[in-house]
Amino acid sequence: MNNLHHENGQFGKEPWWKDATFYQVYPASFKDSNGDGWGDIPGLISKIDYLHELGVDVVWLSPVFESPQADMGYDVSNYQEIYAPYGTVNDVDALVEACHNRGMKLILDLVVNHTSIEHGWFKESRSSKDNPKRDWYIWKPARYDAQGQRIPPTNWRGYFAGPTWTWDEHTQEYYLHLYAPEQPDLNWESEACREAIYDNTMRFWLERGVDGFRIDTVNKYSKRTEYVDAPITDPNSAHQPAPEMWCNGPRIHEFIHEMRNKALAPYGAVSVGELSNTPHPSQVLPYVSAAAQELDMVFEFSMIRLGTGGMFGPKYAYVPYTLQTMKAIVAKWQTFIEGTDGWTTVFCENHDNGRAVSRFGDDSTPELWRASAKTLALWQITMTGSLFLYQGQEIGMKNMPATWGIDEYKDVESISFYNEAAASGEPKKIAQTMEGLRILARDHSRIPFQWDDSPNAGFTDEGVKTWMRVHDAYKDINATKQVKDPNSILSFYKRALRLRKTYKDLFVFGSFRLLEAEDEAIFAYVKEVPREVLDSQLQTNGNIYQKRPPKKRMAVVILNFSSSKRDCLDVRSVLGCGGEDEAKLLVGTRYNEIHGNVEGSILRNGAVAPSLEPWEGRVYVNF
Known part of the structure; x- marks a missing residue:
């Protein structure tokens, strides 16, 4: 069966984004234009012809909004301003123009499950219990154990280790955060909050010519509002994994349908949602069915999570997998839309995972590195769905060297999991966690792009201290060398x-x-x-x-x-x-x-x- 059944059902008249190649730019690490060791939007603009010549149709720009950077921009303090090291709003306008002039499009990374604690909305919300924005976030009173000690409202474990609740001394309540304490969750149950999200974070940028959004954590907006404890699956921890409490909640489809109709559809904006903890096609299809009018497509993570020990406590306890397992997962998600009006995505790298050639290929020798990177490329370009590439994938960038220590890892998740292992005092757990980080850590995809063989790999000027260390192999693996090589x-x-x-x-x-x-x-x-x-x-x-x-x-x-x-x-x-x-x-x-x-x-x-x-x-x- 074919997959040509969207809207008019005629081949050649499908939405433009179906056969588009998207390219994700992690801005801190792509190209530094001003010598501060931090990538920026002008740097990206300077390389836009490189992307155009590669064959990119859409640039996906990871978060660049104003942020204290507790989680690399996924903690937004102002959706209508740009984090100064990245540039300005005018720079985004110039990027839109640069893309459009080349027949390309630009989508931004929309983070609206949570904000930063520095966002004005949260500052108002925590100022008093009767503030009009109090219910824009999720606040709950304390519980008390048998000894009279204050404990959080639930026993949920967050994604970065530790509890999902932080005590606010000023108003004497806890606020919910699925990620870091600096990332309080917005309360989508509040209609006023939702309207502010649509207007402040989406229409503002769509009016400026942005073509759509990759939507972060899209299936976590609707929580189960009874806020009860999760079953104890890890008896050694006070905090328990509880994704069933906040993923695919009771009002999630209502919220996303509303978001599409009020903010996306009027602009013809494309939407691709990050859909975690949703492993069954019957759960995913309602999000991407054309008739449902929710999202155009989503990222489902079963394949790219191969090797992880779960999303919570044992995530970095690496679990070897077989090719048979991998093929079965790929087949499942390649075929789930057949005979439906849904659509799917193709990807094997992003900013939250280790490099594909180091995980799914073979980077043990230069010959096998080159051969396996090309084979992974052939696999990806022959898959059904919209194709997403990640910066550096096209030159076979590898994981950080195994000799690098934990001090080279900068990501909040990596550090949180390592510190948790270290606090256990168990040498085996520490070693196991470090082994997993060397394969799977988010840091691997975030080191500076390797443009050439000059000092700092052409990412920035010679002598500049880069925010993350440049890969040791940059003289052998870089874009300039490969541009000149027809067999690269x-x-x-x-x-x-x-x-x-x-x-x-x-x-x-x-x-x-x-x-x-x-x-x-x-x-x-x-x-x-x-x-x-x-x-x-x-x-x-x-x-x-x-x-x-x-x-x-x-x-x-x-x-x-x-x-x-x-x-x-x-x-x-x-x-x-x-x-x-x-x-x-x-x-x-x-x-x-x-x-x-x-x-x-x-x-x-x-x-x-x-x-x-x-x-x-x-x-x-x-x-």
């Missing part, structure tokens, strides 16, 4: 992204069918487009296949996710080629350099595809 990871991404656009009927919109589900080395699948959809494309875009296609247009993607040589599949059989039918190699990650043939080679009757080299990937189509 960057060059491959450029080519692959063009192919994704050319064959969007297969790769963006095609159905997904997993092959060899139990194989622990080969990740293979079929992408397929029914004839009627192809006919619609041919009428719109012309015949990209050069001759009348067979009944169904198909591609088989074959990826060797191992460091050993493997036999290739029987490509012609998978594609249903019989007699004189041909299978064509559309793209390969290592084919030319190893096999000495140009891409476009044909597999005719009786021909067998060569074996796959370590971390080699190929795509064949039926012709």
Whole structure:
């Protein structure tokens, strides 16, 4: 079944964002224009042509609003001002113009589950119990234990370790914060609060030409308002994981539908929500169904969370996983929208996880690093849905070196989990946590972008102290070196992204069918487009296949996710080629350099595809 059923249901008339390539910029680490060691918006503007030449359609800018930076801008103190080291509101206007002049779009990161304690709304709310904004946040009285000691309203554990409640001495109540104490949760039950959110945080920027938002923690706005204790699942802690108390709450769909109708739809703004702790398709589909009119798409995290020990206490107790497990998760989320009016996203990196090539690929040697990064690229560009890349992914940036100590980790979550382990006094727990951080920590994705081989990797001027340490490998892994190399990871991404656009009927919109589900080395699948959809494309875009296609247009993607040589599949059989039918190699990650043939080679009757080299990937189509 195909996925072409949004609104008008006609291929070629789908919303623009479906076949767009989004690129996330983490502004503190992208490009520093003024030599203060902190990336900024003018620096991003200076590199906008780099993104355009890569093939980016939409820039997603992580938070740049005024903030005390307790959580790298995810604690906003003023939604209508820019944190000074990043620039000004006028700089955002200039960025919008720079994107639009190149046919690109810009979306901002919207953080409205919580604010900073320094936000004016919270200052008013905590000033007195009868302040008009008191109910804009969630306040509760203390409880008392059998010994008469004051304890929080519930036993919930937060995302950064510790309780979700902080005592306010002035008004003698606790306020709720799912994250750091500096990030109090807004109370979406208050209609006045919701209206202020729509006007202050969304319409303000949409009026200035921003094209939409990535919406942080989007399914946490509606809490379960009985505020009861969570079951005790960790008897060694006073604070218990309780995502069921604040994720996908009773009014969540009402709130998001209202947000769309009042703030997003009038501007034609695109929306992509961060949807955590929602592992079942039946839970996710209501958020992305076109008929429901809520979000255009969401990030579901089952795949990218592989290896984590859970979101709370054991998060950084690394849990090895199998390729079979990974493939099953990918298949689940590639197929859940088939036969529906929903849409999905494709991503394997973001600002909250370790680098993909270090987690899902192989960075142990330069050869395997390069090969696996290209294979991961081929995997991503052939997936159904809107594609999201993260800065540095296109040049194969790796995790921080394992030799770096905890003092190089800056993220509030990393430090909180490490300190919790250290406080336990258990050497095994400390070592286990550090091992997990070396693989999974959010810090890995936040080190400065490696532009060239000059001091500080071209991120900032020589001699400047950068806010995070530059990777030791920047002289070998950098964008300038790869721009000049036709066989580089960057060059491959450029080519692959063009192919994704050319064959969007297969790769963006095609159905997904997993092959060899139990194989622990080969990740293979079929992408397929029914004839009627192809006919619609041919009428719109012309015949990209050069001759009348067979009944169904198909591609088989074959990826060797191992460091050993493997036999290739029987490509012609998978594609249903019989007699004189041909299978064509559309793209390969290592084919030319190893096999000495140009891409476009044909597999005719009786021909067998060569074996796959370590971390080699190929795509064949039926012709």
